[in-house]
Amino acid sequence: MKQTSFAKYLTQFMVSYLVDERGYSRNTVSAYRDSIILLLTYMRDAHRINADRIEFKDITRERIISFLGWLEAERHCSISTRNARLAALHSFFRFLTYKYPDHLKEWQSILSLKIKKCDTPEVIYLTADGVKLLLAQPDTSKRKGRRDQVLISLMFECAGRVQEIADLVPSRINFGKPALLTIKGKGNKTRLVPISEPMTAILKRYMQENGLLRDQATDYPLFSNGRGDKLTRMGITAIIRKYSMTARLIDPSIIPAGISPHSLRHSKAMLLQQSEVNIFAIRDFLGHASVTTTEIYARIDNRQKREALEKTSLTPQSTELPVWQSNKGLLDWLESLGKE
Known part of the structure; x- marks a missing residue:
């Protein structure tokens, strides 16, 4: 079977770019690989397109958005994991903007997808x-x-x-x-x-x-x-x-x-x-x-x-009302400022 352009440039990204050009560690490359595998799995399950048949025209901004939603809804991934997968995909499509600019508009559209806001995890530590x-x-x-x-x-x-x-x-x-x-x-x-x-x-x-x-x-x-x-x-x-x-x-x-x-x-x-x-x-x-x-x-x-x-403060609590509370209201107090 003839190799698709997607397969060709994905191989270049994983082998030549991440390892040889960027010098990323084995763990970083593995994380990027896992993100791509999840995208391929999504394309197979949701759109019935097997990995060896995926073409660049099959990858759109809308499908990447759906993929991110699939990660949370079907894979039960946390928002931070979802963001990590998006960051890996961003790296791939940033690579494609230079190596395969035929779909530059689509790549730029995907790169415009923002990281989803999430709560900062609690720092759990021991004394x-x-x-x-x-x-x-x-x-x-x-x-x-x-x-x-x-x-x-x-x-x-x-x-x-x-x-x-x-x-x-x-x-x-x-x-x-x-x-x-x-x-x-x-x-x-x-x-x-x-x-x-x-x-x-x-x-x-x-x-x-x-x-x-x-x-x-x-x-x-x-x-x-x-x-x-x-x-x-x-x-x-x-x-x-x-x-x-x-x-x-x-x-x-x-x-x-x-x-x-x-x-x-x-x-x-x-x-x-x-x-x-x-x-x-x-x-x-x-x-x-x-x-x-x-x-x-x-x-x-x-x-x-x-x-x-x-907790150790011995300063007595003030019982005196703020100046504005003794007036008719906050608005009256604000309006009186600077008039004396």
Whole structure:
């Protein structure tokens, strides 16, 4: 079967453009791939056009709008997920404006679709006591429990994203003074994270127990399952949720509902902020591209301080009415301004 123009340029986008020209990470390429697969699935199910028969004339602004609605209604995707899929499609159609301008008007029309407004998700994090309680949950008399405790400890210590932790291998750990962890983050950006002496000790002990200090083990997964395969994002998420549930049964006041791997990253960032570490240092530690992203922790910390001040305030409440309330009304008061 003859290859369609759509298939030709989609292949160029996924292989040549994203990887070779832009140098996007494997995870970013996978996210873009998943968005395209969902669009192809929609075209097959809703319009009976199989992937190998799709032509550019089949892709219209109206169908992209319907696709986004399908994601929410049929796939039950959140608004943030819907927006992420649209962002991936925007990248593809922006690529097409230069590579296949025959349908330029349609591509520009699709690119004009806006991101849908959604509520900012709540930042869920643990206090120091909450982290200690979570770390106390794994059964360290068992090998799996020891692995899980080191996993949780390291996630908090380095504030790593779940995929960053899943991708760790022994060669990225330098047991110098201080010990350093090399993390490859979003967009293949690399950052060096110092590891505390207590964390270094338990990490080295864990690696010794699992044969990860041997020369031939430098590229083995740091955290693996019973088959020796590296833990996946879903596997790590399941581990965190399992222990957070048991910890919450012990003390729900310090273990909020909805704890995820990213909560440990938030927890470390909040403790750094509360310790008055410079916000630019926190940005670099977390690997944020912009300090604007990091400022969310400063805003949360300031709100907590303000609420604490209000709770401990001894200032008597005023019983005196505002000037305008003692007049005939707000309008009369406003009109009287500047006349005296």
